Amino acid sequence: MSQEQQPLEAFASLHLSVILNIIMALAMFFGVIITLTVGWPDWDPETWFQRKGNPNPYAVDRDKSRPDSMTMAVSSKLSLWEGPNAQYAPQNDTGDLIRYGRELIANTAAYLGPGGSVAQITNGMNCQNCHLNAGNKIWGNNYGAVASTYPKFRERSGQVEDLYKRVNDCMERSLNGQALTTGSREMQAIRAYIEWLGKDVPKKGNTQRRGYI
Numbered sequence: 001m002s003q004e005q006q007p008l009e010a011f012a013s014l015h016l017s018v019i020l021n022i023i024m025a026l027a028m029f030f031g032v033i034i035t036l037t038v039g040w041p042d043w044d045p046e047t048w049f050q051r052k053g054n055p056n057p058y059a060v061d062r063d064k065s066r067p068d069s070m071t072m073a074v075s076s077k078l079s080l081w082e083g084p085n086a087q088y089a090p091q092n093d094t095g096d097l098i099r100y101g102r103e104l105i106a107n108t109a110a111y112l113g114p115g116g117s118v119a120q121i122t123n124g125m126n127c128q129n130c131h132l133n134a135g136n137k138i139w140g141n142n143y144g145a146v147a148s149t150y151p152k153f154r155e156r157s158g159q160v161e162d163l164y165k166r167v168n169d170c171m172e173r174s175l176n177g178q179a180l181t182t183g184s185r186e187m188q189a190i191r192a193y194i195e196w197l198g199k200d201v202p203k204k205g206n207t208q209r210r211g212y213i
């Protein structure tokens with residue numbers, strides 16, 4: 001019995017190794033062709049997210065020049081919000097105003113504090129002490145929904161308030177300071193920055209995980 005099967009088995013194993021060889025040769029052939037024509041897979045997260053249709057690859061991890069792909073994946077899954085990096089605002093006057101606005105939020109005291117370089121009208125706190133990462137952090141009391149929801153009705157004043165009024169509310173109460181005039185470069189910079197941050201949030205839309213909880 002076993003003697004009769006031997007040649008068959010030999011043929012079968014030969015056959016299999018030939019097939020495997022052909023498959024490997026084809027794989028190598030296409031491997032070379034694909035590598036030469038398409039190139040190596042691009043694992044650059046920035047390009048990857050752009051290809052996935054994410055309009056804003058810098059939406060997460062503001063202080064890095066590239067997004068952190070893991071944070072990015074998690075946040076898009078939970079549809080969390082983080083705005084664009086002011087660093088990437090246009091290289092023109094508007095962009096400069098936006099960057100100045102971010103600077104004022106982050107280092108308010110240096111400009112408006114007791115020893116401020118522009119004016120001495122606040123108590124030395126920075127907006128960023130309460131609005132984390134210049135108002136651009138998930139669960140950080142961020143400004144994500146300001147551009148999309150202001151002017152809005154506020155219970156406190158019983159009035160519809162615009163962005164200027166709301167900013168000055170924090171200027172006067174949180175920073176125990178004086179209101180900025182609407183026309184001042186500082187107020188316009190803060191407005192430009194906050195509007196820039198929320199520019200991709202649909203009108204009336206809110207963002208999740210905006211506040212502290």
Ligand code: HEC
Nearest residue numbers: 125126127129130143145146166167170171174175190211
């Ligand atoms: C002591 C903490 C504190 C400081 C400092 C502070 N804020 Fe606020 N700010 C808050 C709190 C609390 C809220 C209310 C958050 C809410 O409504 O969920 C708020 C709300 C806001 C809002 C409205 C956000 C919204 O979605 O309705 C804006 C705009 C704002 N602050 C701007 C500023 C600016 C500009 C500065 C600096 C000049 C500043 N804040 C400094 C605590 C602070």
